[in-house]
Amino acid sequence: MDDIIIITDLVKSFGDKVAVDHLDLRVRRGELFGFLGPNGAGKTTTVRCVATLTNFDSGTIIVDGYDIRRSPIEAKNRMGVIQQQVSLDKDLTIRENMISHAMYHMMGKREREAKIAELTEFFGLEEYLDKPVDSLSGGWKKRAAIVCAMLHDPKVLFLDEPTSGLDINARRLLWDVVRSLHSKGTTVFLTTHYIEEAEALCDRVGIIDRGRIIALDEPKRLCENVGSVAVEYMEGGRTNYRYFGTRDDAQAFASTLPTEGEIRIRRTNLEDVFVELTGKTVGGQK
Amino acid sequence: MIVDFLKQVYYVAWGDMRFLRHNFWNILVMSVMSPLLYLIAFGFGLRTGETSIGVSYVAFVIPGIAALSSLSSSFSSTSTRMNVQRLYYKSFDEMIMCPLSLSAIVFGKCTLGVVRGLIACGLIYVLGLCLPQAPELVASPLVIVCIVLSCVVFSMLGMAAALLAKSHQSMATFNSLIILPMTFLCGTFFSVSDLNVVFQAILYCLPLTHASECIRAAALPDYLDFPVVSLVVLIAFGVAFFLLDHWLLKTRKV
Numbered sequence: 001m002d003d004i005i006i007i008t009d010l011v012k013s014f015g016d017k018v019a020v021d022h023l024d025l026r027v028r029r030g031e032l033f034g035f036l037g038p039n040g041a042g043k044t045t046t047v048r049c050v051a052t053l054t055n056f057d058s059g060t061i062i063v064d065g066y067d068i069r070r071s072p073i074e075a076k077n078r079m080g081v082i083q084q085q086v087s088l089d090k091d092l093t094i095r096e097n098m099i100s101h102a103m104y105h106m107m108g109k110r111e112r113e114a115k116i117a118e119l120t121e122f123f124g125l126e127e128y129l130d131k132p133v134d135s136l137s138g139g140w141k142k143r144a145a146i147v148c149a150m151l152h153d154p155k156v157l158f159l160d161e162p163t164s165g166l167d168i169n170a171r172r173l174l175w176d177v178v179r180s181l182h183s184k185g186t187t188v189f190l191t192t193h194y195i196e197e198a199e200a201l202c203d204r205v206g207i208i209d210r211g212r213i214i215a216l217d218e219p220k221r222l223c224e225n226v227g228s229v230a231v232e233y234m235e236g237g238r239t240n241y242r243y244f245g246t247r248d249d250a251q252a253f254a255s256t257l258p259t260e261g262e263i264r265i266r267r268t269n270l271e272d273v274f275v276e277l278t279g280k281t282v283g284g285q286k
Numbered sequence: 287m288i289v290d291f292l293k294q295v296y297y298v299a300w301g302d303m304r305f306l307r308h309n310f311w312n313i314l315v316m317s318v319m320s321p322l323l324y325l326i327a328f329g330f331g332l333r334t335g336e337t338s339i340g341v342s343y344v345a346f347v348i349p350g351i352a353a354l355s356s357l358s359s360s361f362s363s364t365s366t367r368m369n370v371q372r373l374y375y376k377s378f379d380e381m382i383m384c385p386l387s388l389s390a391i392v393f394g395k396c397t398l399g400v401v402r403g404l405i406a407c408g409l410i411y412v413l414g415l416c417l418p419q420a421p422e423l424v425a426s427p428l429v430i431v432c433i434v435l436s437c438v439v440f441s442m443l444g445m446a447a448a449l450l451a452k453s454h455q456s457m458a459t460f461n462s463l464i465i466l467p468m469t470f471l472c473g474t475f476f477s478v479s480d481l482n483v484v485f486q487a488i489l490y491c492l493p494l495t496h497a498s499e500c501i502r503a504a505a506l507p508d509y510l511d512f513p514v515v516s517l518v519v520l521i522a523f524g525v526a527f528f529l530l531d532h533w534l535l536k537t538r539k540v
Contacts, residue, residue, distance in 0.1 A: 051383050055537060073385040081383050087376035091305045097377075103297035104384035148380070 004029040004156050004187045005050065010059035012045055012211075019045040020056070021211035027156075027189055032182045034202030034219075035191040036270070038278055042211040043191040044084060047160050050189075051081040064155050077105070080149035084161040086141040088133045094144050095129040098151065105152035112151065119147045123177065139170030146177060156187040163197060175201060195271040205270065209278045223268040226276050232264040233257050243268055243276070294386050298394020302367060306398060313363075317406035321355040325410065328475050329419075338477070339509045345422040348414035349429075349502035350474035352407045356436040356501075357494050359406040361465060364399030364444030369457050372448060382535070392445065392531045399441030400434070407433045411505075428504040428512070435520055436497040442527035443493070449534040473498035493523040 005027035012020040020042045027033045037043045048054040050061050052068055052075070061068045066075040088097045095116070102112035120126050123143045128136055136144065142162060149157060159178065163171040171194075178201055182188050192198055198205050199219050207215040207222075215222055227243025229250040234240070235257075244250040250265050257263055306313060329344045329351075337346045372378040381391060411429070414420050451457045472478070472494035478486055489495045496516035503510040 053379055053382060073387075076383060076385040079383070083376060083379060085376050087380050089301055089305075089371060089377040090375055091308065092301055096301065096304050100297075100301040101380065101384070103300055104381055104386055106293070106297070106385070 002029050003027060004064050005189065006060075006062040007046070007050070008060045008062075010046065010049060010056055010061065012042075012049055012054065012056040018211055020049065023059070023208070023211060023213060025206060025213055025216070027187060028204075029155075030182075030185055030187055031203045032178070032188045032201055033190065034198035034205040035189065035208065036193065036195070036198050036205055036274060037191075037208035039193065041208045041278075043193075043208055044160055045211075046208070047081070047158050047189070047191055051079060051158060052076060077152065078155045079158065080152070080154035080156070081158040082142070082145050082149050082160065082162055084164055086133075086138070086145050088141065088145060088148070090133045093130050093132055094125065094136070097133065097144065098129075098148055101148040102151045107152065115151050115153075116147070119150055122180075123147055137170070138166050139173060142166065142170070142174060143177065146181075150181070150186075154186070156189060157181060158189045158191075160191050161193070162190070163192070163194060171197075195269065195274060199270045207274060207277055214277050215273065219270050222270065222273045226268055226273050228268055230264075230266055230268045230272050231257075232262075232266065234262060241272060241275070243272065291387065291390055294390035295394045295397070298381065298386060298391055299397035302395070302398035303401075305367065306401065313402060314405065314409075317355075317359050317402055318409045320358060321351045321406055321410040322413075324351050324354070324475075325413070338480075339506070341422040341506055341509050342419055344414070344417060345420035345506065346502070347475055348410065348417075348420055348423060349505040350498050352411050352414075352433060352505075353436060353472075353494060353498040353501045354469050354474045355406040355410055356403045356433060356497060357440045357465065357468060360399035360403030360437040360440040361444040361447070362399075362461075363402040364396055364441045365448040365451075365457060365460075367398060368395060368445060368448035369451055369454065373451070373453065388532050388535045389528075391535060392442065392528055395445055396438065396441035399444050400437045403437030403441065404433065407437065422509065423505050424507060426504060426507070428507075429501065432497070432500040432504045432517070432520075435517075435524065436501065439493055439497065439520060439524040439527060442524060442531055445531045446527055446534065449531065468492055468494045473502075493520060496520045496523070 003026040007023060007025040010020050010023040023046060035043050045054065049056045050063065050068065052072055063075040064078040066078065068075040089100065092100065098116050099112060102115065107115065120129060123146065125143060125147060128140060133141065163174050166174065175197070178188060178190065190201065202219060204217060205219050205222060206213050227245055229244045229247050231242045231244065231250050231254050232239060242253060244253060247265065254263050254265055325348065329347045337343055368378065414423050415425055447457065447460050451460065472489055472492050474494070478489050478495055496519045499513045499516045500520060503512045
């Protein structure tokens with residue numbers, strides 16, 4: 001399988017603060033890649049660099065064979081980006097936003113009308129097309145933004161915290177959308193700080209902390225690397241975690257613990273991996 | 287190549303033209319209100335009689351009001367809409383991520399300001415042509431060229447201001463410190479030659495002075511020689527603002 005995104009030695013600083021620190025990353029064609037990290041780890045900055053929204057200090061970014069600095073037009077033609085904040089023009093209707101996006105990609109009238117009809121039907125947006133953006137709920141706005149980003153058939157779709165601020169129903173609906181896009185062969189690059197989102201959706205996950213990739217693998221293998229079985233127990237008024245390769249080892253350890261307080265033995269999840277590697281909870285606090 | 291470029295400009299401007307269409311009457315009233323107030327206050331209320339160049343003050347001031355309308359309408363409509371799209375809607379980012387040439391983005395995003403400027407200038411100028419107090423005014427292709435050029439220059443300045451602004455507040459500061467003084471001082475309501483040389487030197491560094499002089503001379507061809515130098519300077523300002531916009535987009539230091 002070849003790599004559709006190749007990021008090499010990427011550096012981006014804001015004044016003294018290094019947001020992305022010599023980051024190397026490769027995303028395979030057709031995969032659903034999750035980019036996890038605590039708040040301020042450099043996820044969004046990395047996506048903004050790839051999406052050509054932010055100039056980077058050094059390094060190279062290649063999308064589907066095109067260097068985004070040397071061939072930005074070709075690279076942009078292959079990307080669709082959905083930003084964390086819905087970036088639709090609120091002075092226009094949903095349909096007008098879609099037409100604008102299609103025009104930015106130089107799509108002719110017939111082509112864009114056909115594509116808008118196809119995607120709005122797929123996403124169930126037909127009845128909202130001529131409504132102002134602000135009349136839609138957050139989940140529907142995200143769907144409309146995804147349609148805009150998909151109009152030109154991008155080979156890789158960047159979703160920056162797509163479910164941030166959505167209720168659980170809207171979140172699950174979006175997960176279905178992401179899965180269906182992936183099943184059609186689109187490479188999806190998903191940044192999130194929702195661990196369960198990455199676990200539920202992603203083929204591979206990269207964990208970024210302080211601008212550097214600290215782990216990169218399939219979710220299951222990341223868990224195995226930490227230890228497949230977790231023991232969760234109370235000690236000194238706080239919850240502690242220990243990880244073991246087998247359930248027997250975990251049970252042996254649990255039997256040595258004082259009996260007061262709750263002791264849980266369970267499978268290790270990505271959140272455990274995340275906390276173990278970054279020393280932080282998902283929200284970014286230690 | 288050129289057709290492709292013009293197509294890109296049209297595609298960039300399309301959304302703004304839809305915005306204009308949705309808000310047409312509101313924009314029309316807003317565009318005509320301040321020039322009308324200036325005309326009533328300065329043209330009729332404050333002064334009457336003949337000016338040093340031998341035309342009525344109303345005929346003298348209408349080209350000045352057209353020039354300042356090109357500034358205020360073109361600048362504010364481009365800067366306000368872009369500021370909102372960039373800082374609040376984030377929809378400007380969408381355009382940057384698309385395979386469009388930066389020059390097409392500059393021209394396309396300036397179109398709304400140019401159209402609004404032309405509406406404001408056109409209405410005040412047509413009104414001036416109908417006034418019996420300003421029989422000296424003429425309508426000529428040169429007047430149109432000067433007004434269009436002026437609108438393009440100030441729309442591009444509006445884009446630069448919007449790209450540099452870090453907040454809505456900083457836009458307001460730019461308006462208060464740069465745009466408002468230009469409105470009143472740059473030969474719109476009086477001739478710059480009436481001032482001492484130091485003030486003249488300062489005012490000739492500003493684009494509105496040249497826009498006022500060009501529009502006035504084109505509007506009163508029997509009384510004033512056309513200032514070719516001012517036209518060249520105005521074009522130079524346009525090129526400089528275009529290059530600034532292009533550079534700001536390219537470096538994304540915004």
